[in-house]
Amino acid sequence: MATINPYLNFQGNTEEAFNFYKSVFGGEFLAVQRFKDTPEAGNLPEQDQEKLMHIALPIGHGTILMATDALESMGQRLIEGNNYNLSIQTESEAEADKLFYGLSKGGKVIVQLEKAFWGDYFGMFTDKFGINWMVNFTPN
Structure with a gap:
């Protein structure tokens, strides 16, 4: 059976948001991946290298809160309504x-x-x- 988890998009402050969520929910991050470590790193400006490509925080009974930084340098633009995804595992x-x-x-x-x-x-x-x-x- 598939599981569904929330996947959030932020405008460059994912790390700040997830440190806040971690302070509330507790636990440890399952994954922290930066754009500098992706195959696209060479195509990104210096200011985007340390941004988060993916982060995951367990928040209870099989639910994982996940997120990314939406990068304008990659053509991503956040507007209300596209700042989340439903992620099916x-x-x-x-x-x-x-x-x-x-x-x-x-x-x-x-x-x-x-x-x-x-x-x-x-x-x-x-x-x-x-x-x-x-x-x-x-x-x-």
Whole structure:
């Protein structure tokens, strides 16, 4: 069975926000990945290198709060309504395919579902109702 987690987008202050959330929820970050450590690092301006590509904080009973810095240098622009995604973690690649292609039908694919540089099977889309989704499968 797939699980759904909130995925937030911030305008450059993800680290500040997540340090605040950590002070409230407690716990430790599961992941902290910076843009300087991605294949796109060479295409980004110096001021974006330390921004967060991904951060994850468990906040209780299987729920993980995750986020990224939306970078204008990558053509990303935040407006009210696009500052979050519903992130589905699937149990198999087949389940990822089913949910990705089913939910994205009639919508707009942002990132095609495929193996990502970090090793997961990942894709993003906006459904026909304007809801932003991410589908992810992590192989064992």
